[in-house]
Amino acid sequence: MLRLSDRRHLLPGAAAFAGAVLVALLGLRAGADQPPPPPPPGTVDIQLLGVNDFHGNLEPPQQDLGGAAWLGAHLARAARSHPDRTITVHAGDMVGASPLISSYFHDEPTIQATNMMGFDVGTVGNHEFDEGGKEMLRLIRGGQRTDGPRADTSDPNWQGARYPYIAANTVDRDTGELVLPPYQIVERAGVRVGFIGVTTEDTPKWLLPEYRREYHYTDISDAVNRWVAELRGRGIETIVVLAHSGAFQKGLEAVGEIVDETTEMDDAVDVVVAGHTHSRLNLTVDGKLVVEAESYGTHYDQVKITVDRTTGDVVAKSALLAPTSHAGIAPDPALARMVEGYAERVAPLGDRVVGNVEREVDSDGLGRLVAEAQRAFARADVAFVNPGNTRRPGLDAGPVTYAELFLVNAYEHPVLRMKMRGSDVLAVMDQRHGVQLYASGLNAVQPDGIYTVAVNGVLAASDRFTAFQRGWDRSVAGTDLQALVAWFERGAS
Numbered sequence: 360m361l362r363l364s365d366r367r368h369l370l371p372g373a374a375a376f377a378g379a380v381l382v383a384l385l386g387l388r389a390g391a392d393q394p395p396p397p398p399p400p401g402t403v404d405i406q407l408l409g410v411n412d413f414h415g416n417l418e419p420p421q422q423d424l425g426g427a428a429w430l431g432a433h434l435a436r437a438a439r440s441h442p443d444r445t446i447t448v449h450a451g452d453m454v455g456a457s458p459l460i461s462s463y464f465h466d467e468p469t470i471q472a473t474n475m476m477g478f479d480v481g482t483v484g485n486h487e488f489d490e491g492g493k494e495m496l497r498l499i500r501g502g503q504r505t506d507g508p509r510a511d512t513s514d515p516n517w518q519g520a521r522y523p524y525i526a527a528n529t530v531d532r533d534t535g536e537l538v539l540p541p542y543q544i545v546e547r548a549g550v551r552v553g554f555i556g557v558t559t560e561d562t563p564k565w566l567l568p569e570y571r572r573e574y575h576y577t578d579i580s581d582a583v584n585r586w587v588a589e590l591r592g593r594g595i596e597t598i599v600v601l602a603h604s605g606a607f608q609k610g611l612e613a614v615g616e617i618v619d620e621t622t623e624m625d626d627a628v629d630v631v632v633a634g635h636t637h638s639r640l641n642l643t644v645d646g647k648l649v650v651e652a653e654s655y656g657t658h659y660d661q662v663k664i665t666v667d668r669t670t671g672d673v674v675a676k677s678a679l680l681a682p683t684s685h686a687g688i689a690p691d692p693a694l695a696r697m698v699e700g701y702a703e704r705v706a707p708l709g710d711r712v713v714g715n716v717e718r719e720v721d722s723d724g725l726g727r728l729v730a731e732a733q734r735a736f737a738r739a740d741v742a743f744v745n746p747g748n749t750r751r752p753g754l755d756a757g758p759v760t761y762a763e764l765f766l767v768n769a770y771e772h773p774v775l776r777m778k779m780r781g782s783d784v785l786a787v788m789d790q791r792h793g794v795q796l797y798a799s800g801l802n803a804v805q806p807d808g809i810y811t812v813a814v815n816g817v818l819a820a821s822d823r824f825t826a827f828q829r830g831w832d833r834s835v836a837g838t839d840l841q842a843l844v845a846w847f848e849r850g851a852s
Contacts, residue, residue: 402665402674403548406441407599408434409652409660411450411634414486415457415469416655417698425657425683427472427698428690433683434476435691437661444548447478450634450651451558451603454498455486456750459709459765460701464512465494465504468701474521475694480543482556483526484603484634489770491570492531492538499524499539508771525556525601528582530575538574541586544595550666552597553590555583559604559616559635565747567772568820579604579616580623587625596671597664598628605636605651613642613649621647629673630662641678650678658682709762714847720754722746725767726797729839732846734799737776737813737836741784741800745818748772748839759847768839773816777830781808786826794823815839 398404410430419426438445453473454466461469473481487495490507497504501519504510527541542555557579563571583600590598606615617633621644624631630648633640637654652658658680665675720728729749734742751766781804788796804810812830819827836842 398665399674401669402667403550404441404444405547405550405552405597405664405666406437406445407630407632407660407662407664408437408445408447409450409601409632409650409662410434410448410453410656411603411632411652412452412484412637412654413449413454413469413656414452414654415454415461415466417460417468417472417701418458419685420655421657423685425655426685426690427469427476427656428692428695429685429688430656430659430683431472431476431691431694432688433681434659436688437659437681438477441663446480446545446547446552447476448554448599448601448632449473449478449481450601450632451482451484451556452486452634453481453484455484455489456769458769459762460698460705462765462769463509463705463708464514464701465507465509466498467514467517468697470498470520471697472694475691475697478520478522479545480523480525480554480556480601481520482601482603483524483529483539483558485559485562485565488562488566488570488574492573496538525554526558527555527586528557528560528577528579530577532573532575541582542590544590544593549668550597550671551595552599553587553593553595554599554601555586555590556601557582557604558602561616564822565817567816571820579620583620583628584623584625587627591627594671596627597666597673599630599632600624600628601632603634605633605638606640606649607636607638608640608642611642613640613644617649617651618644621645621649629664629676632660632662639680641680648676648678650680652680656683705762709760709765711761712758713761713764713844714759714850716754716756716759719756722749722752723797725749725751725753726795727799728846729767729843730797730799733774733813733815733839733842735849736842736845737774738811739776739800739813740810741779741798741804742813743787743818744797744815745821746795746797748815748818761844764843764847765840768843770817771838771840774836774839774842775814775816775819776834776836777812777814777819777827778832779810779812779826779830780806781810782806783826783829784810784812787824790824790826792823 417427503515504513523543526539529538560576604617606613606618633651640651650660652660662678730742730744750769
């Protein structure tokens with residue numbers, strides 16, 4: 360049975376990693392729930408607690424780190440340090456590519472968890488669009504799901520998120536209108552804080568073709584600057600961007616989309632709560648504080664902004680990235696009961712052993728295995744898999760459950776079966792330009808031959824790998840998850 364104490368889904372080396380993180384940050388966390396020193400006269404401290412890229416990890420993704428019940432407990436404890444002056448936010452990808460415990464129920468359990476944690480505002484990431492705009496809006500606004508797989512597992516009384524979602528650069532292609540409100544104003548201790556939400560402009564490349572066509576994602580900084588002007592026109596000088604866009608930091612410098620976009624944002628922006636790259640960010644970019652707290656709820660941003668009560672300007676700001684360690688804190692009991700309830704409901708499916716792994720499989724070995732599985736499932740000569748299609752970094756030796764394989768192919772993307780000329784099959788590898796692909800059956804390909812090729816729906820529609828678009832006689836063999844489960848059930852691992 361999938362329970363909060365279950366460790367089968369933990370990542371290799373997670374215990375050592377969690378311990379190292381705890382040791383490194385223990386001093387920073389000491390006394391975090393104690394009253395802070397008083398701010399300078401005429402100012403007030405506002406606290407922002409930020410989460411990004413939770414991806415439905417209701418259960419701990421690493422040993423003694425994360426899980427909704429502990430994330431909720433940490434956020435509540437941090438909020439007590441600034442009573443009535445805390446705002447809790449997220450920067451997208453709270454759902455999508457989720458473990459079975461959330462995905463099986465259409466990620467409704469994860470939104471329920473964020474409701475229980477008391478989030479005040481959030482934005483959408485690329486994964487909120489994994490199953491299209493209609494499903495994204497249903498999950499946020501409420502209503503039972505009536506289409507797609509497992510519609511019967513959707514709550515008939517689903518109420519959606521109890522806090523606003525904002526998106527300033529997601530535009531409906533048909534109407535030209537924004538899909539969600541661009542900003543939200545939250546007031547604490549007499550200070551009005553304006554939040555603007557934006558999503559990475561690369562979102563379409565992660566989506567199936569039918570969902571890429573729905574929305575257009577405009578330039579991030581252009582969208583931010585447009586709504587900064589309106590917020591300032593309303594007398595709001597404390598401005599925070601929730602950006603599902605990230606970077607990678609080394610020392611005091613970082614490189615990536617959100618750094619480039621932040622340099623082009625209006626100087627009135629004070630803080631950027633970032634996401635998408637599952638990395639650690641805590642730096643200043645052109646006077647703006649930029650933070651990102653890894654992923655899966657293992658950390659959260661704890662940002663303090665000091666605001667001048669007269670002008671509304673932010674006069675000081677600082678942040679730390681805090682781990683959601685299980686040491687020294689009890690899990691939130693209501694969240695723990697909620698997670699346990701969903702774990703019990705999905706256990707008959709998730710705990711089913713579907714095969715065995717004789718020795719540990721690393722990320723490269725898993726990529727090759729998935730390619731082999733899809734080639735066999737589609738009865739193809741060749742199969743290609745992109746690393747982004749697999750969400751788990753490997754498999755431990757021993758029995759393998761359905762829930763563990765679901766973590767590998769959590770998208771349940773379609774596997775296409777098509778005919779291709781050998782020259783086009785070989786051209787796929789020439790079009791990589793540094794992008795890794797896993798292939799099965801490629802060694803037997805001759806340029807003048809005709810081959811049956813298996814490839815997932817996102818990779819087949821990639822703008823980079825145009826050779827796939829020259830294929831013909833296309834059909835859907837099933838999903839990548841079905842292919843992987845069938846592979847293990849045949850004992851082919």
